[in-house]
Amino acid sequence: MRLSSDDELAILRLLNAYAQTGSRQDVDSWTSLFIEDGVWERKQAARTGKYTDRVLVRGKAALRDFAIKSFAMQGDLTYQYISANAVIDGDGDQARAVSTAFIFGIDSGGVTVVLIGNFEDRFERTSDGWKFAYRGMSVST
Numbered sequence: 001m002r003l004s005s006d007d008e009l010a011i012l013r014l015l016n017a018y019a020q021t022g023s024r025q026d027v028d029s030w031t032s033l034f035i036e037d038g039v040w041e042r043k044q045a046a047r048t049g050k051y052t053d054r055v056l057v058r059g060k061a062a063l064r065d066f067a068i069k070s071f072a073m074q075g076d077l078t079y080q081y082i083s084a085n086a087v088i089d090g091d092g093d094q095a096r097a098v099s100t101a102f103i104f105g106i107d108s109g110g111v112t113v114v115l116i117g118n119f120e121d122r123f124e125r126t127s128d129g130w131k132f133a134y135r136g137m138s139v140s141t
Contacts, residue, residue, distance in 0.1 A: 003090045010130045011088050011095055018132070019081040019101075022121055025071040027120055031064045034129045040064060043120075044138040077105040079114065093125035100136065116140045 003011075014033060020124040034040070040063060057066045088101040091100040103115040122134040 003095055006127075007090075007095065008088050009128070011097060012086060014123070014136050015083045015086055015097070015099060015121075018135075019083040022081040022103075023079060025079075026066045026073070027064060029069065030067050031060055033061055033132055034060065034126065034135075035126060035133050038132050039134045039136075040066065040132075041134070041136040042139065043136045074105075077107050077114075078085055080104045080106060083119075090123070095123040095125075095130070097121045097123070114122070 010044045018030070018033055021088055037059050040055070040057045041055070044054070055066070057063055080103070082102040082104070083101045084102065086097050087124065088095060088097040090096055097119075099119050099121070101115070101117050102113070105112045105114045117137050117139040120134075120136045120138075121132060123130050
């Protein structure tokens with residue numbers, strides 16, 4: 001059974017919640033977006049900057065630790081995460097999406113592009129709604 005419009009909207013809300021919780025550096029809310037054994041992966045590292053390492057994180061405890069360390073790396077710079085251009089497909093209790101991610105850094109000197117990349121996602125429907133089972137990023141900058 002193909003995804004309903006309500007399912008697609010719920011997944012779009014999940015993608016937007018990811019961007020909002022990242023922008024607010026809300027570790028617990030960010031972590032809650034994943035299933036218990038969810039995975040976050042930086043499949044391709046940036047050539048320069050803070051994101052030059054490949055990363056693979058599995059499970060809620062490791063995801064929480066990863067979020068704490070990642071948000072701490074931001075220092076005094078305010079980050080604004082933006083998720084865009086999502087294309088969602090799936091059926092039943094499983095779905096997939098590809099989307100574009102932008103991270104902008106904002107400080108007294110203005111706005112800088114911190115990262116542009118693409119996410120490949122897998123979602124699972126849970127008793128609490130749609131959650132990330134896998135979130136894999138390829139970095140463009």
